[in-house]
Amino acid sequence: MWRRALLVISTLLITSLFAPQSSAEPVAPSVAPTEFRFFGSGYGHGVGMSQIGARGQALEGKSAAEILTYYYPGTSVTPYPDNQLIRVNIANLITSITMKAVGGVGEIRLFRGDIPLSESPEPFGTYKGDTTALFTNFAGLVVPQLSSPTTKFAAIPGNQSWTLRWDLPTTTIEVTNKTEVNQYKYGQITIKSNANAVTSYLSVTTTLRLHDEYLWGIGEVPSSWPAAALEAQAIAARTYALAKVGRVRAECDCNIYNSTFDQNFVGYSKEIEKIYGIKWKEAVNRTFIDENSALVVTIDGKPISAFYSSSTGGATQNVKDVWGSSITYLQGVPDPWSLDTTINPRFAYWERVVTQKDLATAFGLPDVLTYRIDSRSKTGSIMSITAASTDGKVATLTGEIFRSRTKLPSTWIKDPVDLQLIRERVICDNTRRYAKKFCYE
Template sequence: MRISSRAISTLAVTLFISLLSPFSADASAPAKFVFTGSGYGHGVGMSQYGAKGMAMESATSAMILSHFYPGTSLLPGDDTQLIRVNVGHKQRDASLTIKSESGTVTLIRGRFLINRPVPESAVVGSYSGDITISMTSIAGKIEITRSSKLAKFSSLEPDDDWTIRWESETVVTLRTAARNYLLKYGQLNLKRVANDVGPGEMEITTTLRLGDQYLYGLGEVPSSWPEAALDAQAIAARTFALSKLPSIRKACDCHIYSTIRDQNFVGFGKESEPFYGIRWRNAVDRTRNQVIFFEGKPIQSFFFSSSGGMTQNVKDVWGGKLAYLVNRPDTWSVNVAINPRYAKWRREVSQAVMAKAFELKDLVRYQILERSITGSLLKIRGIDSEGREKILTGEQFRSRVALPSTWINLSGVTADGEPEREPPSEQVIEICLDLFRFSQQRRE
């Protein structure tokens, strides 16, 4: 009898779910839930620990990129454009500090693009020494105050927009409620954002040259990593940034966010790291103008920390289809010697967090409904003590309960934090994965 690839795939899914989905006839809500798994991040595109592992095996940056973005081309591309980076999203308060040895800062009323001349009437003043400029969204405007141990300043009328510039060798510290930045390049723009209640908020952006000033400040991977991994990261980051041009996103008054929502921009602190900072700067310079293209355009070069052994197909995570964002082997991510922190992980999630994630009264149990060919979670159902149910996608669940990834190898649900039963052996899990792979080969 000939068994169809569909039947094999169904068998594999059923076996996975039966092994990895907890169940209980007890209607009481447990105190905590236990999850173990592998990997960190969404799983789409280039695995950063995969790139590190390949580099340790002497792969070049071009080999790394062609592996994780199949069918693409590495070609020269223009990266001299300016890019506007949001460094303070929906902020109420922020401050900018300059120390006496750092140079001069100029405060300008209104909004002026970088490198554009400013009329003298708009310049409030230029300041040096130990000074702090505080920015507060209040009464529908942005209020600026200046303070120093050595001088007193008069108050300023609030305004909708402000521009702050500094000399080329000046280094300033921007502090927001979310994070702090050391900034050397570019300028700051403050824009008032109205809301329905309260004093409003502001968007804080910095505008930089993409190809060097922006990329120098990306803190995506340790600068101590192998050169090929750093080069691959620099090229992927450059390509991702180019894919965000030229449109300004209204929600952030920017091309790109400074957080992992897009790319982790930390500013001058990255290249000024003791000893290692120059290695990242050299990677950016070494790969200047190198861009990943597909069908004539820079690709959406997503990347993430590490996977559960194989990267995700974009359609399984966010929907849609991109020929270069497909499943790719990534055994390096589950190698403890390469990825000691996330090759294997264990997390305990409280009853309150689980119930809130599913938007239910409480959570008695859950069922894993669907997994991808990589073994990552695609759909999960939560059930409360009154029998009500809610289904979440794997990404929704990961985000809401703060799990490192959707590669959940073992899950348990107990009152004392211990697993309900022994996990399936590695051999049994490998059988499941082999069935998945075999079914895919038959389809091809």
């Protein structure tokens, strides 16, 4: 029988993470810790524009173009056609969703099927503005159920998809998905029964103009931010969306998601934010060239893949260190604004606790006794991290997968620490392969 490697720790009573290690090395407990504490900086994947960095540069007087060409080296901010329609998923993998008209007194119209926005067939039904529509997925069909304080409705047979349109500029559609409520003013909404290998579900999309109607609903940053930061965000969001309009993804029946899986879109809810909502719309409008084109980040005359995230650990990522591909304009640049607690109070420096269960699940291990950071990028973010269980199993994850599974804010994470800021070590037993990964020469 192979012998178990002897695990030891050096308990360290220090005031900073970089203090000298204690010479005492008591034997580590044989029981896995109940939780692990992580310290780090930044929020998000860190590739491309830093939103906090954009805010910081705007406060220093930089223009939107200067901000964007800083974070996307070698690019230009130029006019580009953006009059395409974009199909945005606003709810997915759900069984039901509720919609009703708010504001105005217009009618709502229901159409069988997935109707292109450019077509105007006869509707299945036209209903008063006080009508509420509940759409439910049943046996691969979408079944509408209508209700109103003034009208009784007959049952409506299911269909594979339905399209909803509404009247009057003052009318908006309020969409309730569980506890999330948003308003949509432009375009139309499609409710479709979708399916994957496991189950059927609803995919709900809105189709609208990218140029203005979509951009007005982007909810990525506070509308109270400086004008140049808002304009930079609008241009980055437009550029990102342009790369998505050419393909409908089957799993969401969409070009783009409304979440941070792509970029956060909240529809008309962004425009009607108290006090500052109009400032975002004005910032978007300032990036227009004419009715069919606007400012876009380009290289060789074509829109780039304009990735961005909230903040970093002091420098943006080289995309190759995160997703494995090499792109000239997605190289790391200094981002000191992200470490400024006055403009990034929540994520300049953060602390999180991950439970034993959650960390073990992230690594796919029965438990986690210890872990170590195997490698870092030039910016200090984790590229590889390995954990060992009490029974000698090990598992290794990339930094980005580790961040995603543990739901930690970023991969800019300090060296392993326990609740008392301990530094872990393992004395190797060369007869056990798993221990070699944890050796310190």
